[in-house]
Amino acid sequence: MSKFSFANREQWMKEVEQEHFDVVIIGGGITGIGTALDAVTRGMSVALIEMQDFAGGTSSRSTKLVHGGLRYLKQFEIKMVSEVGKEREIVYNNAPHVTHPEWMLLPIYRDGTFGKYSTSAGLRIYDFLAGVKKQDRRKMLTKESTLAKEPLLKKDGLIGGGYYVEYRTDDARLTIEVAKKAVEKGAKLLSYVKADSFIYDEDMIIGVVGVDQFTGKKINVQGSKIVNATGPWIESLVKKDRIIEGKHLFHTKGVHIVIDQSIFPLEQAIYFDTPDGRMVFAIPRKGKTYVGTTDTKYHGDLRNPVAGLEDKLYLIEAIKFMFPDVQVQMKDIESSWAGIRPLIREEGKGPSEISRKDEIWISPTGLISIAGGKLTGYRKMAEQIIDAVAADLKKRGANIGPCITKHLRISGGEFEFPTDYGRYVEEKTEEFIRAGFSHEEAYSLASTYGTNSEILFQLAEEIEETEGLPLFIRLLIRYSVYYEMTMTASDFFVRRTGALLFNIEWVKKWRKPIMKEFESIFNWEKELVERNNKELDKMLMEIEQVV
Known part of the structure; x- marks a missing residue:
């Protein structure tokens, strides 16, 4: 079994040029990665290239919920609510260490978007369509019960609430x-x-020319089928094709802000409507409260979207509207992030009205592209893509198995039942404590990495605590590099730990010794050290900037 390690990268770069793959995927977000997993578990040979870090785009910039899309009921997208609702449960079953039930409170106001009876009926339909288990079905609350769940809510006009389960x-x-x-x-x-151009046999695509973003070296990756799962970059990749044909995308930006709970002491996750009729989440997480999202047209840099003044002010006003006793100001925003939604254009519809449904199309040259969709539905989207690939490969005599991802536990989530996760975390926390970690560190390791905790135990025995850098942090670094293909400091701070978003003071405190550790592991020269520091400086400035 190959380790997902930077140490294997150079060898893989050589190997992908020597092999002809069944499927070559461009795009390392959740859709592309999910497609790779579906394909390889059906017996296909698979290569994937991504121009940034894995999840470097939209897949690390969402609301961080595996949810069924309650608001789509208002748009009568019944099929999507049903399908995504059921997928929500599948994601939880296969990944309980990164997917946790979160009871959501939907406050109901006299003049609000949702009425008491329409909310009750809507949530009942939502539970039915999503196949929600009996113990997790919606509850309707009185005004008093709603305020007991969250005392910070606006009291004027409040008549009750709907209480239902989503997944964080x-x-x-x-x-x-x-x-x-x-x-x-x-x-x-x-x-x-980065995918630079396509390789053709007559007028059919048979491969991709990729460029190593560290060395500039080009590699040829050839395959029977080429999948374009590049999210916001789908159209730009389609334009590299000989025959430009496909859907037109509509990019919208979603922004979230993070506030310390000393300022916004939210106790309960809330889904509320704003004065302009949109819906916004406010969610407590590890001593912080994050709020989002916006939904506005976007024409800027796809690689580096940021939260601007207007975005932040909109969310602050939404907080003040629903939580009038919370005195939040611009200076209280500790962190923020912005993501781009690659939606399929629908004439006459605004950003919030466009469907989040996914759609697959195949160009005359054979390029398979997918756009739209939601984080929750990634597995189903992957299944649909590989169904199309498999049908053609079978015609050529290939022996392709059925899709098995519906019941396939992902890395770290290999429990027989998702309910085993809690007991497992308790047991492993105690083991990590006996190994010398604090309770907070031990719980963080066990709960974050799930059944991969065994690897972390072994790794912890091999490394030593150095002056200026605790064993816990060295363990996080080593695991992320040797088992999670971390290649840069921002990979670690943003996408492997989430610290830049939810624990920015920790980043500032440990940044220098962590950078030295990376320098030692990768044997970085001065130029690479400076490049990583500049990238981190830029991210810190954008995240903290009070415009």
Whole structure:
């Protein structure tokens, strides 16, 4: 079994040029990675290239919920609510270490978007369509019960609330865990390799020319089928094709802000409507409260979207509207992130009205592209893509198995039942404590990495605590590099730990010794050290900037 390690990257770069793959995937977000896992578990040979880090785009910039899309009921997208609702449960079953049940409160106001009876009926339909288990079905609350759940809510006009289950996740970690399982099954995944052009046999695409973003070296990756799962970059990749044909995308930006709970002491996750009729989440997480999202047209840099003044002010006003006793100001925003949604254009519809449904199309040259969709539905999207690939490969005599990802536990989530996760975390926490970690560190390791805790135990025995850098942090670094293909400091701070978003003071405190550790592991020269520091400086400035 190959380790998902930077140490294997150079060898994989050589190997992908020597092999002809059944499927070559461009795009290392959750859709592309999920597609790689589906394909490799059906017996296909798979290569994937991604121009940034895995989950470097939209897949690390969502609301961090595996949710069924309650608001889509208002748009009568019944099929999508049903399908995504059921997929929500599948994601939880296969990844309980990165997907956790989160009771959501929907406050109901006299003049609000949702009425008491329409909310009750809507949530009942929602539970039915999503196949929600009996113990997790919606409850309707009185005004008093609603305020007991969250005393900060606006009291004027409040008449009750709907209480229902969604699932909280770490989108980037979910993507990485799916990637680790795909590699375990035999897929070759390469980050920081940008698709530069296509290779043709007459008028059919048979491969991709990739460029290593570290060295500038070009590699040819050839395959029977080429999948374009590049999210916001789908159209730009389609334009590299000989015959330009496909859907037109509509990019919208979603922004989230993070506030310390000393300022916004939210106790309960809330889904509320704003004065302009949109819906916004406010969610407590590890001593912070994050709020989002916006939904506005976007025409800027796809690689580096940021939260601007207007975005932040909109969310602050939404907080003040629903939580009038919370005195939040611009200076209280500790961190923020912005993500781009690659939606399929629908004439006459605004950003919030466009469907989040996914759609697959195949160009005359054979390029398979997928756009739209939601984080929650990644597995189903992957299944649909590989169904199309398999049908053609079978015509050529290939022996392709059925889709098995519906019941396939991803890396770290290999429990018989998701309910085993809690007991497992308790047991492993005690083991990590006996190994010398604090309770907080031990719980963090066991709960974050799930059944991969065994690897962390072994790794902890091999490394020593150095002056200025605790064993816990060295363990996080070593595991991320040797088992999760971390290649840069921002990979670690943003997508492997989430610290830049939810624990920015920790980043500032440990940044220098962590950078030295990376320098030692990768044997970085001065130029690479400076490049990593500049990238981190830029991210810190953008995240903290009070415009």
